[in-house]
Amino acid sequence: MAQSLAKEFTKGLWAEIPPFRLVLGLCPVLAVTKSVENGIGMGVATTFVLVFSNLLISLLRNVIPSKVRIACFIVIIATFVTIVELVMQAYTYELFLKLGIFIPLIVVNCIVLGRAEAFASKNSPVLSVADGLGIGIGFTLSLAALGAVRELLGNGTITIWGGTPVFEMGANFLPFQFMIEAPGAFVGLGLMLCLMNLIGKK
Amino acid sequence: MREMISMIVVLTVLTAVSGGLLAAVKSGTEVQIENQILKFQKAPAIQDIFPEATNDPLAERFTITAEDISLQIFPTKMADGSNAIVFETKGKGGYGGDVGLMIGINLETDQIVGARVTTHAETPGLGARAKDDPEFVSQFADQPIDANLALKNDSGTIDAMSGATITSKAVTLAAIQAQELYQKLKPEIVKQMK
Structure with a gap:
């Protein structure tokens, strides 16, 4: 039991890390990774939704009739997304303004529905929470990593939280403006996918 | 038949519980969200106007x-000493629900001083330009209170933002509503300010 729990948790961190291995949920990956802070905010919001929707769907898996399961999953996921949206507005309004429309769009993030359908609806609540947590943390790390590359090259800083950079390039560094614009997201993601495949080949 | 009933019951219970939960969270965060909007949306808008x-x-x-x-x-209080007010309509x-508009009106001359978009959920790069780029709302500045602030399409005087007619229309509706409210409530406002 403990072994499979650890297995379900860690697979999200490497073997099935969402954007790079499963290549799922690319919309927020491309859109919000202008900085590390945005990436972490989006990742934490998605993790919250993943964990709680996995838990609830797994608890209800024997009650939900299979013909309306997708509708039930969407109701559950949408409820948690709306809770996240309200809580973010109340306590981290500046981050909410930056992530804006992409918070409600977590509802249609295929990672969340994918885990509900492929995992939580077939496994016990404990395993489903471990799966949601692992995938969520993996997603957060991927967003933060891509955000770090883009922010470092495009702006010359790394900002973890709260707006003050923890690392700054020297004054002689000329930022690649291009990296924090939309095309930079595709280039950055492509290079990271390439790197992941190179490492994974061994 | 049994399956049918179970589908209906499960979906009904699920949506009802979700609705109740969301209502509870919404009323729990309402005051805090109001404060945040005041601090991050209304205060900068007033500062801009x-x-x-x-x-x-x-x-x-x-x-x-x-x-x-x-x-x-x-x-x-404006720099030249005249009294003005700002309020939101x-x-x-809009494409993503209501569009908030802060509008500043000079009480002495009954002229609109300026307007800024506050809360909205419009598409980034299209409708959201109403907020990010003040050029569109600057058309409201210096207009008299009885000006026709509808879009040119609706036989008014305001140019819509290209590619964002629906958002433009929502903003003009807010401005027109502000004109009506001002005309209706001005005596009351002046009384309160003394």
Whole structure:
């Protein structure tokens, strides 16, 4: 039991890390990774939704009739997304303004529905929470990593939280403006996918 | 038949519980969200409309209630000494729900001083330009209170933003609503400010 729990948790961190291995949920990956802070905010919001929707769907898996399961999953996921949206507005309004429309769009993030359908609806609540947590943390790390590359090259800083950079390039560094614009997201993601495949080949 | 009933029961219970939960969270966070909007949306909008205000409109805000309408008013003293007010109206029918518009009106000349979009959920790069790029709302500046502020398409005087007609329309609806409210409530506002 403990072994499979650890297995379900860690697979999200490497073997099935969402954007790079499963290549799922690319919309927020491309859109919000202008900085590390945005990436972490989006990742934490998605993790919250993943964990709680996995838990609830797994608890209800024997009650939900299979013909309306997708509708039930969407109701559950949408409820948690709306809770996240309200809580973010109340306590981290500046981050909410930056992530804006992409918070409600977590509802249609295929990672969340994918885990509900492929995992939580077939496994016990404990395993489903471990799966949601692992995938969520993996997603957060991927967003933060891509955000770090883009922010470092495009702006010359790394900002973890709260707006003050923890690392700054020297004054002689000329930022690649291009990296924090939309095309930079595709280039950055492509290079990271390439790197992941190179490492994974061994 | 049994399957049918179980589908209906499960979905009904699930949506009802979700609705109840969301209502609880919404009422729990309402006051806090109101404060955040005041701090991050309304305060900068007032600052943009009246950069040279000589008082603190946020601290002096008051709410008037007349004819079933309740409106939050931010009184402002302009640099030349004349009194002005700022208040927010919601334009119906944006792409992502209502579009909030803060509008500043000079009480002495009955002229609109300026306007800024506050809360919205419009598409980034299209409708969201109403907020990010003040060029569109600058058309409201210096208009008299009885000006026709509809879009040119609706036989008014305001140019819509290209590619964002629906958002433009929502903003003009908010402005027109502000004109009506001002004309209706002005005596009450002036009484309160003395």
